[in-house]
Amino acid sequence: xxxxxxxxxxxxxxxxxxxxxxxxxxxxxxxxxxxxxxxxxxxxxxxxxxxxxxxxxxxxxxxxxxxxxxxxxxxxxxxxxxxxxxxxxxxxxxxxxxxxxxxxxxxxxxxxxxxxxxxxxxxxxxxxxxxxxxxxxxxxxxxxxxxxxxxxxxxxxxxxxxxxxxxxxxxxxxxxxxxxxxxxxxxxxxxxxxxxxxxxxxxxxxxxxxxxxxxxxxxxxxxxxxxxxxxxxxxxxxxxxxxxxxxxxxxxxxxxxxxxxxxxxxxxxxxxxxxx
Amino acid sequence: xxxxxxxxxxxxxxxxxxxxxxxxxxxxxxxxxxxxxxxxxxxxxxxxxxxxxxxxxxxxxxxxxxxxxxxxxxxxxxxxxxxxxxxxxxxxxxxxxxxxxxxxxxxxxxxxxxxxxxxxxxxxxxxxxxxxxxxxxxxxxxxxxxxxxxxxxxxxxxxxxxxxxxxxxxxxxxxxxxxxxxxxxxxxxxxxxxxxxxxxxxxxxxxxxxxxxxxxxxxxxxxxxxxxxxxxxxxxxxxxxxxxxxxxxxxxxxxxxxxxxxxxxxxxxxxxxxxx
Numbered sequence: 001x002x003x004x005x006x007x008x009x010x011x012x013x014x015x016x017x018x019x020x021x022x023x024x025x026x027x028x029x030x031x032x033x034x035x036x037x038x039x040x041x042x043x044x045x046x047x048x049x050x051x052x053x054x055x056x057x058x059x060x061x062x063x064x065x066x067x068x069x070x071x072x073x074x075x076x077x078x079x080x081x082x083x084x085x086x087x088x089x090x091x092x093x094x095x096x097x098x099x100x101x102x103x104x105x106x107x108x109x110x111x112x113x114x115x116x117x118x119x120x121x122x123x124x125x126x127x128x129x130x131x132x133x134x135x136x137x138x139x140x141x142x143x144x145x146x147x148x149x150x151x152x153x154x155x156x157x158x159x160x161x162x163x164x165x166x167x168x169x170x171x172x173x174x175x176x177x178x179x180x181x182x183x184x185x186x187x188x189x190x191x192x193x194x195x196x197x198x199x200x201x202x203x204x205x206x207x208x209x210x211x212x213x214x215x216x217x218x219x220x221x222x223x224x225x226x227x228x229x230x231x232x233x234x235x236x237x238x239x240x241x242x243x244x245x246x247x248x249x250x251x252x253x254x255x256x257x258x259x260x261x262x263x264x265x266x267x268x269x270x271x272x273x274x275x276x
Numbered sequence: 277x278x279x280x281x282x283x284x285x286x287x288x289x290x291x292x293x294x295x296x297x298x299x300x301x302x303x304x305x306x307x308x309x310x311x312x313x314x315x316x317x318x319x320x321x322x323x324x325x326x327x328x329x330x331x332x333x334x335x336x337x338x339x340x341x342x343x344x345x346x347x348x349x350x351x352x353x354x355x356x357x358x359x360x361x362x363x364x365x366x367x368x369x370x371x372x373x374x375x376x377x378x379x380x381x382x383x384x385x386x387x388x389x390x391x392x393x394x395x396x397x398x399x400x401x402x403x404x405x406x407x408x409x410x411x412x413x414x415x416x417x418x419x420x421x422x423x424x425x426x427x428x429x430x431x432x433x434x435x436x437x438x439x440x441x442x443x444x445x446x447x448x449x450x451x452x453x454x455x456x457x458x459x460x461x462x463x464x465x466x467x468x469x470x471x472x473x474x475x476x477x478x479x480x481x482x483x484x485x486x487x488x489x490x491x492x493x494x495x496x497x498x499x500x501x502x503x504x505x506x507x508x509x510x511x512x513x514x515x516x517x518x519x520x521x522x523x524x525x526x527x528x529x530x531x532x533x534x535x536x537x538x539x540x541x542x543x544x545x546x547x548x549x550x551x552x
Contacts, residue, residue, distance in 0.1 A: 096331070
């Protein structure tokens with residue numbers, strides 16, 4: 001039942017016991033912050049990293065320039081790790097239980113990325129504090145958007161190979177809908193999970209912008225659907241996306257979800273009102 | 277539905293499409309054949325390997341001396357990779373996308389195993405053919421049992437940490453039940469999956485031995501249950517274990533399985549007669 005319960009948000013049952021599989025703490029972690037030209041370059045670098053260090057790639061976070069600017073501007077202690085500006089960034093983390101060789105591996109990946117014209121600039125964390133600073137920057141992207149006015153958010157996923165096209169297409173779409181709006185798509189490239197957030201135009205009205213939430217959602221979700229993606233990647237359905245789910249989900253799948261819900265919770269007492 | 281369908285043997289639905297996630301072929305593989313004193317030593321070595329090379333341990337097969345003898349005696353081309361006899365063996369395989377360092381890692385694991393008194397002898401494959409010969413030996417254990425008369429088989433799993441105790445206890449139990457029977461427990465230690473097979477006594481009667489199948493099953497399954505294991509690890513329930521399942525499975529779990537089956541296959545047309 002494990003996968004059935006993932007994302008069910010407590011509507012199918014209550015977890016009363018769990019077995020944990022423990023893994024040793026990695027002995028070696030290397031973290032790099034990389035400047036790139038495009039999300040397509042980021043995907044090519046992701047494939048390169050997997051080819052050379054598959055299994056050790058424990059983080060591959062895509063960040064747009066605007067996301068870095070938000071964090072640097074509004075979050076105390078955040079600074080740009082690279083000397084010049086770049087349109088896109090990735091934060092790469094490699095971890096391994098073996099205690100050497102990772103530094104050389106990440107250097108080789110970045111060198112190959114430079115040779116292939118993917119990497120514009122890069123820095124490898126020289127200390128744990130240095131690595132923490134990269135992650136701090138990444139973590140502050142979502143939170144600092146609020147200082148830039150209203151933002152319309154999407155937590156979507158598409159196949160990993162489709163992430164760059166999705167970002168380009170969805171950004172063009174929302175920019176055409178709302179002149180001056182500022183897309184800030186970031187997230188877990190290796191999982192195909194994009195937080196497609198859009199900040200309001202610089203001098204626009206907040207409530208006027210937010211009033212277009214549903215319309216923008218619909219436009220973005222239409223693109224997600226075309227790529228065979230999901231409108232809810234890691235943040236669940238809950239109440240907010242419950243009605244949306246009914247619109248995007250295949251009727252057969254939805255009927256099956258309903259019948260499983262009925263079977264496992266005939267009295268409808270488990271987290272009522274959520275998901276379905 | 278992915279996990280729900282695993283092990284359902286086509287009784288819940290038909291797979292009409294699948295998405296494959298591809299991984300690059302490992303660039304570096306190291307294979308070792310190791311002689312040990314006991315299954316407890318094998319578990320300690322498994323933990324040591326995971327601690328030093330977690331994520332690269334792609335094979336960890338436990339083999340008893342009798343299993344090696346069966347293969348060497350009856351399978352053409354099988355030979356003992358070590359010069360002297362040992363009570364137990366493991367076949368270790370490490371694989372990595374990074375293209376160096378693995379040889380040193382496996383050497384360090386084995387050296388630590390020797391220092392800790394776990395490893396009696398070991399050999400690392402010097403070529404692909406050499407590694408293939410190790411695996412050939414492993415693959416011939418099950419097949420060559422037939423040349424040793426009847427065998428009573430179990431495909432069970434217990435928590436990884438309980439495998440050694442299970443093997444010792446179950447072997448003692450069946451040896452007490454049938455004097456001279458020859459337990460040959462082997463399998464995937466890292467998954468907790470033991471093929472607990474028992475060959476008949478050397479000079480005994482085949483049909484007399486096999487007549488005790490159900491009785492031996494019941495005794496072994498009782499020990500499996502005590503360790504919180506499963507009577508069907510990787511070979512499924514099918515028809516053969518259908519009645520057994522009803523006996524060992526929690527009634528609530530069984531009722532849930534039945535209701536999911538009814539819901540997904542109301543007319544009972546999907547692989548009828550299997551599992552439930």
